Amino acid sequence: MSWRLWVPLLLFSGFLGLAAYQLTQPKDDVVESRMVGRELPYFTLPPASLDRPGVDSRDFYDGKPKLLNIWASWCLPCIAEAPQLEALKEQGVEIVGVAIRDEPVDVMRFLTQHGNPYTRIGRDDLSEVQLGIGSSGVPETFVIDGKGVIRYQHIGDIREEHVPILLEELRKAES
Amino acid sequence: MKGLFALIAMMIALPVAAQQSVPPAPYAYRQLEDPVLEAEAQELMETLRCLKCQSQSIADSDAAMAGDMRHQVRIRIASGESPEEVRSWLVERYGDYVSYEPVLSTRTWPLFAVPVILVLVAGMLFWRRFRRRG
Amino acid sequence: MIAEIGLAALWLAAALAVLQLAGGLAALRAGENSDIAALTRPAAVLQGGLVAIAFAMLLWVFAITDLSVKLVAMNSHTAKPLIFKLSGAWGNHEGSMLLWVTVMALAGALIAGIERRLPEKTMQATLAAQGFVALGFYAFLLLSSNPFERLPEPALEGLGLNPLLQDIGLALHPPTLYFGYVGLSVAFSFAVGALVTRNVTPDFARAMRPWILGAWVFLTLGITAGSYWAYYELGWGGYWFWDPVENASLMPWLAATALLHSASVLASRDALRVWTIMLGVVAFSMSMLGTFLVRSGILTSVHAFAVDPERGSFILFLLALYIGGALLLFALRAGTISEGERFSIASREGALVVNNVMLSAILAVVLLGTLYPLLTEAFDVRVSVGPPYFNPVSAVFVFPMLAVMAVGPLLRWRRDSWSRVSKEMALTVALLLVALVIFGVVSQVALLPLLGLSFAIALGVASFLPLRGRSLRRVPIAVWGMVIAHFGLAVALLGMASESAFSTERLAALAEGERTSVGPWAVELQAVEPVAGPNWTAMAARMEVSYDGGKPIEIEPQSRNFWAPAQQTTESVLVTRWNGQLYAVVGSSSNDGRWQVRLWWKPLVTLIWYGGLLVALGGILALIGRVRTDLKRRTAARKGAARRLEMEKIS
Numbered sequence: 001m002s003w004r005l006w007v008p009l010l011l012f013s014g015f016l017g018l019a020a021y022q023l024t025q026p027k028d029d030v031v032e033s034r035m036v037g038r039e040l041p042y043f044t045l046p047p048a049s050l051d052r053p054g055v056d057s058r059d060f061y062d063g064k065p066k067l068l069n070i071w072a073s074w075c076l077p078c079i080a081e082a083p084q085l086e087a088l089k090e091q092g093v094e095i096v097g098v099a100i101r102d103e104p105v106d107v108m109r110f111l112t113q114h115g116n117p118y119t120r121i122g123r124d125d126l127s128e129v130q131l132g133i134g135s136s137g138v139p140e141t142f143v144i145d146g147k148g149v150i151r152y153q154h155i156g157d158i159r160e161e162h163v164p165i166l167l168e169e170l171r172k173a174e175s
Numbered sequence: 176m177k178g179l180f181a182l183i184a185m186m187i188a189l190p191v192a193a194q195q196s197v198p199p200a201p202y203a204y205r206q207l208e209d210p211v212l213e214a215e216a217q218e219l220m221e222t223l224r225c226l227k228c229q230s231q232s233i234a235d236s237d238a239a240m241a242g243d244m245r246h247q248v249r250i251r252i253a254s255g256e257s258p259e260e261v262r263s264w265l266v267e268r269y270g271d272y273v274s275y276e277p278v279l280s281t282r283t284w285p286l287f288a289v290p291v292i293l294v295l296v297a298g299m300l301f302w303r304r305f306r307r308r309g
Numbered sequence: 310m311i312a313e314i315g316l317a318a319l320w321l322a323a324a325l326a327v328l329q330l331a332g333g334l335a336a337l338r339a340g341e342n343s344d345i346a347a348l349t350r351p352a353a354v355l356q357g358g359l360v361a362i363a364f365a366m367l368l369w370v371f372a373i374t375d376l377s378v379k380l381v382a383m384n385s386h387t388a389k390p391l392i393f394k395l396s397g398a399w400g401n402h403e404g405s406m407l408l409w410v411t412v413m414a415l416a417g418a419l420i421a422g423i424e425r426r427l428p429e430k431t432m433q434a435t436l437a438a439q440g441f442v443a444l445g446f447y448a449f450l451l452l453s454s455n456p457f458e459r460l461p462e463p464a465l466e467g468l469g470l471n472p473l474l475q476d477i478g479l480a481l482h483p484p485t486l487y488f489g490y491v492g493l494s495v496a497f498s499f500a501v502g503a504l505v506t507r508n509v510t511p512d513f514a515r516a517m518r519p520w521i522l523g524a525w526v527f528l529t530l531g532i533t534a535g536s537y538w539a540y541y542e543l544g545w546g547g548y549w550f551w552d553p554v555e556n557a558s559l560m561p562w563l564a565a566t567a568l569l570h571s572a573s574v575l576a577s578r579d580a581l582r583v584w585t586i587m588l589g590v591v592a593f594s595m596s597m598l599g600t601f602l603v604r605s606g607i608l609t610s611v612h613a614f615a616v617d618p619e620r621g622s623f624i625l626f627l628l629a630l631y632i633g634g635a636l637l638l639f640a641l642r643a644g645t646i647s648e649g650e651r652f653s654i655a656s657r658e659g660a661l662v663v664n665n666v667m668l669s670a671i672l673a674v675v676l677l678g679t680l681y682p683l684l685t686e687a688f689d690v691r692v693s694v695g696p697p698y699f700n701p702v703s704a705v706f707v708f709p710m711l712a713v714m715a716v717g718p719l720l721r722w723r724r725d726s727w728s729r730v731s732k733e734m735a736l737t738v739a740l741l742l743v744a745l746v747i748f749g750v751v752s753q754v755a756l757l758p759l760l761g762l763s764f765a766i767a768l769g770v771a772s773f774l775p776l777r778g779r780s781l782r783r784v785p786i787a788v789w790g791m792v793i794a795h796f797g798l799a800v801a802l803l804g805m806a807s808e809s810a811f812s813t814e815r816l817a818a819l820a821e822g823e824r825t826s827v828g829p830w831a832v833e834l835q836a837v838e839p840v841a842g843p844n845w846t847a848m849a850a851r852m853e854v855s856y857d858g859g860k861p862i863e864i865e866p867q868s869r870n871f872w873a874p875a876q877q878t879t880e881s882v883l884v885t886r887w888n889g890q891l892y893a894v895v896g897s898s899s900n901d902g903r904w905q906v907r908l909w910w911k912p913l914v915t916l917i918w919y920g921g922l923l924v925a926l927g928g929i930l931a932l933i934g935r936v937r938t939d940l941k942r943r944t945a946a947r948k949g950a951a952r953r954l955e956m957e958k959i960s
Contacts, residue, residue, distance in 0.1 A: 002644045006640045008591075008640075016633065022683055023622055031226050034266075034269065035268055103197060125197050127243035128247070131265075134269055136226035204905045205817075276698065277697075290702050290705060297667070297670060305653065305659065
């Protein structure tokens with residue numbers, strides 16, 4: 001009989017241990033995409049700006065790894081990451097943009113103000129591509145290898161320290 | 176309660192969202208013509224997590240992304256997919272986190288085992304306590 | 310100066326809590342006649358007064374908007390209406406913790422002042438436990454969340470002019486839940502006191518019962534109000550989401566409900582001793598756990614605003630100390646307490662045991678579902694547990710419990726026979742079957758709402774059966790309380806099941822002058838006009854709605870844009886009829902000049918909250934009945950003692 005009286009304490013200790021452990025863990029709210037390692041779904045997006053073509057999933061099959069940047073002109077962190085995208089472009093990285101729920105006017109204004117690192121910008125008014133590749137926020141950046149396979153996901157704005165990581169992932173995607 | 180927190184989350188989220196000028200997706204705020212399909216879609220949407228707001232279902236969120244997810248759900252249901260197919264399409268992309276309905280798996284079995292154990296324990300308790308009655 | 314008085318009062322109160330603890334411990338060690346033990350009760354009473362002064366000082370600095378106090382500068386504003394200045398005092402972490410200790414110290418003062426039924430040693434142990442719990446909260450306040458902290462330079466203006474938080478519901482909701490939590494802390498102290506002195510008696514249950522009842526009434530009101538608030542404020546017609554924060558308020562309620570019933574078995578029949586002690590500990594731990602989950606924010610990111618890892622760790626530490634300590638004591642001591650009287654299953658106690666086991670099982674399911682995502686996150690797996698899990702799994706235990714609820718109150722204590730209540734049981738079962746057939750076969754309602762509707766109807770009638778054949782004027786108030794509370798639960802269940810089974814939804818894009826319908830309602834969007842408020846502009850949609858071709862009613866839901874801080878809200882409009890509510894929301898406009906309109910017709914939905922209010926009313930009646938009986942007993946005992954004294958004199 002008496003061992004049963006210890007059961008509540010035992011369960012409670014288990015909870016305490018778990019709660020204490022979780023308190024020390026940084027709270028991460030990001031939802032990672034399950035599509036990393038898998039091929040892009042088929043899609044085709046009309047252009048979001050006047051001076052760049054739209055995006056087609058077949059663009060990613062030319063053998064050259066690219067960045068797929070999910071962004072929007074209404075998104076404040078996207079302004080913060082603009083210089084880093086510019087730096088990546090300087091390094092010869094091809095960046096394909098997907099603008100989420102964005103009007104061409106706003107896209108153009110944003111690009112004039114903060115620079116245009118994109119070779120193509122697709123217009124995704126229904127978040128179809130975003131949902132299709134398992135992205136849950138703006139901005140997010142995906143590394144796509146030359147065979148249309150998603151190799152890496154970066155969640156949130158790209159800070160300076162992330163640039164080398166992305167370059168490394170792009171290099172790995174070449175093999 | 177939860178409302179307060181949702182409200183505060185909204186206050187954080189909306190100043191940004193308010194600048195979006197693109198209208199919501201067609202089926203974000205529109206029902207399917209067929210009431211049977213709409214009921215199926217509605218039931219499914221109530222069990223899908225809004226990824227932007229994190230603590231609401233897409234059926235009760237004004238977040239733009241929740242609207243886009245509702246649009247996806249409705250057009251997929253309308254095109255003949257079953258609710259479970261739509262759910263697994265999303266789970267394939269976002270993991271179990273996107274669905275409020277846990278399914279029996281190696282990661283979730285305690286959720287189902289514990290209630291069964293509770294039934295057994297309750298039964299045993301009653302039996303032991305009251306058997307000498309007869 | 311005012312703030313300093315408050316702070317000084319708080320420190321003094323903390324010192325008195327130490328004295329209260331020491332006095333109680335001394336009584337346990339050296340006997341209740343030791344010198345220091347005589348100080349326990351006065352220490353508790355004085356402490357109540359001091360904390361009340363501290364809280365009054367906090368209200369004062371908020372009333373005069375003393376911007377040199379950090380808490381005021383952060384959470385208030387000179388331009389706020391006075392009522393919201395005052396409610397701002399507890400609308401933040403520090404103030405709400407001070408409110409918590411205030412209520413707790415006043416409760417401690419009350420039991421120290423008037424509770425004389427229990428053996429003095431048990432009371433001393435109870436007060437020591439109460440002092441110990443209070444001390445932890447004083448430490449929390451004084452060391453890490455001082456509400457009276459001054460700024461080096463007074464602020465020019467306060468930061469707390471958020472119009473959205475100026476809501477009377479938001480002002481009253483947290484205190485309501487806190488009163489509930491504190492009531493459970495008193496029950497906890499009694500349980501610890503009884504356990505320490507191995508004195509688990511019907512008197513102990515009687516002393517504890519008013520506190521459980523009071524706590525339970527406040528929790529019921531808190532949950533009911535919170536649910537209604539979410540319903541009208543969030544604009545999507547949902548009233549319960551099984552969100553962690555909601556579960557955090559539901560779990561103490563479930564535990565308190567179980568405790569309430571097991572305490573009444575202990576009070577009337579001296580049975581279920583160990584179980585009642587256990588529930589006393591569990592109920593308070595659920596309050597602490599709820600506070601921890603909400604404040605630490607370890608479960609959902611939406612709550613990130615109140616989150617502070619330091620606070621989270623502090624609450625977790627207190628939780629470990631109190632609950633871990635109490636459970637350790639339980640494991641060591643409970644084996645030496647006998648179970649008490651035995652009884653047969655066909656008895657009032659038998660039914661109450663079934664009720665208790667079912668409530669505990671529901672509590673376990675809610676607890677598991679709430680904490681499970683936390684567990685898997687430790688292994689880097691993220692899962693969501695929501696309504697599709699909670700509804701059916703808790704139903705497995707809810708419906709058997711409802712069945713027992715219908716019969717239990719008819720049974721006699723100790724031993725009864727089923728045949729004595731067979732007529733009543735037959736009536737209940739017949740009602741249940743008829744309802745099942747009508748709603749299941751004729752209306753084709755889905756399983757869970759079908760069971761809900763049928764059980765609600767059967768239970769609604771059955772809950773009045775205990776009154777049969779009795780003169781209604783002679784029925785004790787406490788029995789009325791039980792009847793009304795049980796009936797209230799049936800009413801709430803009917804509302805939930807009806808909402809789930811019969812709601813209709815209409816999403817439409819309407820141009821001015823266009824019509825649509827939802828359920829029996831015809832709706833016409835007449836005009837959309839801009840409206841300006843003090844700090845917002847809104848688009849107000851004037852709609853004419855009429856029920857089933859009846860007289861049209863004009864309503865005006867709004868979509869509001871606040872500018873400081875910039876945010877958008879929907880102001881929904883509810884049209885209430887006896888048989889349900891029309892819920893109307895206007896959203897944004899589309900490019901073709903149409904407006905998004907969301908409409909719901911929710912038959913009988915208001916019964917959910919009327920039911921909740923009835924449950925609370927039942928609790929209040931039971932409380933009045935119990936306290937009156939206690940007072941009568943007390944007077945009788947005093948008279949008896951006086952007479953005995955006189956007899957001795959004469960002889």
